[in-house]
Amino acid sequence: MKIQLVVNPSAGKGRAQALLPQVAAILRDSGHQVGILLSRDFDEARQMTREVAEAGEDVLAVMGGDGIMHLGINACAGHPSTALGLIPAGTGNDLARGVGLDPRDPVAAARVIAAGRSRRIDLAQVADRFIGTVVATGFDALVNRRANQMPWPKGSLRYPLATLAELRVFSPLSYRLVIDDTVRELEAMLVAVGNTSCYGGGMQICPRADPTDGLLDVTIIHPVGRLKLLRLLPSMYSGRFARDACVEQLRARQVRVEGPGLVGFGDGELIGAAPLTVTSVPAAITVLVPDTSGTPLPGVPHWGPP
Template identity: 40%
Template sequence: MWLLLFNPTSGGGKGRRYAEQSLTLMRERGHEVMEISGFDFRDAEAKFKAAVSAYRDQIKAVIVVGGDGMVHMAIQQLAGSNIPMGLVAAGTGNDFARALNLNLRDPLSSLELMLNNEPVKVDLGKVNDRFFADILSTGFDSVVNERANRMRWIKGRMKYNIAILLVLSTFKPKSYRFRVDDIEFTTEAMLIAVSNGQSYGGGMKVTPEARIDDGLFDVMLLGPVSKLEFLKVFPKVFSGAHINHPAVKIMRGQKVTIDSHAVAYADGERIGELPIT
């Protein structure tokens, strides 16, 4: 039996459309499929957790139809198990799909890949008791997320654009205590990303050389820069060219500890206050 987990509201309705197309294709080929969704994110999470617990030994694979938030939900139940997971990208950001090199213009092609090929292993990050698939970050972008999440009267990407402008006007670098494997140091930074994948925020290549199967995190630190310089550097994140800026440092390691008076987000979900490992 296959489980198909989908968010009917993801990507402006793409989630429901691609889920229906996926179900039709799979059932036409004789596969038994159980579909799981909910009236909201938490409802879907509870139903998925219950289904995995009840049918764990009968599940051939899980297909997630949605974005990075749905992937984050799914891996909490599937990490460390022998149950494969496939992804039909139907979200807004789709950064984990980018890390997997999936075809975002033809999301159903990834379903064909899953039906016709053997699964491969990829890395996941783990922070406290939660797994993350793509990138954990703290600093400027986490403050932007905190601000945007309070702006419930504005929807979509515009909410984050406004939050960026509001936060930038008062944001100051913070002091962080770091440990990357056996290297310990203290530094001031505006933005820190601990990356399994390459991008977040819908294609911002914060760590363009990261790989999800190398057993290592790519850690990007943006040191203190003026607000004007930040505005110059920030657009370069979409191409990955920011890593050539003298204020940017890239490290690699298997275990990272960060401590400061700040909060962290992973896969777009709030993890909580530092310290974290």
């Protein structure tokens, strides 16, 4: 294979750059042609990933966090001849989790790419953007926005601190949902629409999501007190929160989210203000994955919080 590896060298507080020689050696020692592109910022990484996919290379591999993986899926979505390889080296690594990779092991992910096993997976689409993981629109989206604005601390510690800060001022949000052909008006703490199961560094907000079934998983947390929501948060890492009576789970091909003041984040990136229409795009891209011997992707191990 001809592999072009686009790297965010600052990902994981420099972990990506430190592990790059080992990752590159694994790919090259497997007999593949490997090119390495180091990005200086998000815009440059976007341009690099687009150019690799447009050139029709065999594999676009991306190394870093969910931001660069978001760019990778959007580059490959319009170019089916280019497969996507994922090397998790950031703080969240949720797309890597969703396709069965160990989010803590970039070296193992490089071996997966070298082995060349591939699988078609679905994506979620919002306007002209493709999402690999989850579209967040409620309390979770506000936490994401607050975390992105925090200059300190760096890494995954931002999210628990942003959660506590947001919880102090949060109240239920008004939603109008169109779930396939069904209209619902309700108040909720959050409505999450998932292609894969995790966001926020391993929180299984859509624990049954399967990125090969052609459907989106919808999780609604109905209004609860702040202390109850705080108690639920730790169990999101295992998915056990979904057993609570305040949690509703659905599946759909398309979900439209409307409501005053609602904002959407997908793959941790800002999508924009509501209204947002999220549509499942079945078998949208080819991804290099571990050998799962035909088992469904939701059966991958849960690696827990970073």
